[in-house]
Amino acid sequence: MSIKSMTGFARAEGTHEGATWHWEARSVNGRGLDIRLRLPSGNEPLEPRVREAVGRHITRGSVSITLAVERSDGGVEIHLNERALQQVMHAADRVRDLTNATPPRVDGLIAIKGVLDIVEPQENQELAAARGEAMLKSLDGALVALVAARSAEGARLAATLAAQLDEIERLVAIVQASPARSREAIEQRLKEQVRRLVDTGNGFDPARLHQEAVLLATRADVEEELQRLGSHIGAARELISEPGAVGRKLDFLAQEFNREANTLCSKASDVEITRAGLALKTVIDQLREQVQNIE
Secondary structure: OOOOEOOEEEEEEEEEOOEEEEEEEEEEOOOOEEEEEEOOOOOHHHHHHHHHHHHHHOOOEEEEEEEEEEEOOOOOEEEEOHHHHHHHHHHHHHHHHHHOOOOOOHHHHHOOEOOEEEEOOOOOHHHHHHHHHHHHHHHHHHHHHHHHHHHHHHHHHHHHHHHHHHHHHHHHHHHHOOHHHOHHHHHHHHHHHHHHHHHHOOOOOHHHHHHHHHHHHHHHOOHHHHHHHHHHHHHHHHHHHOOOOOHHHHHHHHHHHHHHHHHHHHHOOOHHHHHHHHHHHHHHHHHHHHHOOEO
């Protein structure tokens, strides 16, 4: 079984020259490949290569990539702007003279914008580039782990789909073998329906009677629907074992399953066939739900 789910989670960590980081990669089902990134300030140059890396590993799903970075030096420097502080103190003294207010607290003073400057130190470009490469290497590890998680979930999905296809095959066999589909049973129902038509149609036109009989016979025959359902079962089993992204193909096939089941139910003229047809629709709906999670 080689299908992959679109649901998975992975995490990878790394360290380089005083910086530590971790990547988190998670994915859920989606119509196409939707990549959402959360990179800390200063790491924006990595974005194109992160997207490229995701595209190498994953073809479908909504993928969220988050990077968290810590640096041993704190990553920033805090500078006291003494000139701004003196101006604030002068203004505070003037306010106190005018209003008899209490002296300002230190924490209030440093909270005033401009008193403290947060400065990101200039970093050696070669060091930054080397750290970026190390980050991307660990991201690749996270993506490999994410694909493995999606594959493991895909194996569980494949087992579920196989069981559902077995149940569809069983229900198709019930309809196929139903005594209500025998020639004698169909003829008996046709005779009864024609008799009712004749009884209710005073001077019924023989040509019209023939047309109605042909229509009834056509509606009683579900052989084409059964043949197509059998073909769809075989195609679905092949897709489950096929390498690559097959989710869209399976989704289309599930719609075809549903179409044939609807037609079979509309043609059913026997309680047993109707019951099997409704059970068939239920299993097919469950199959369609599972298929939505396949890459």
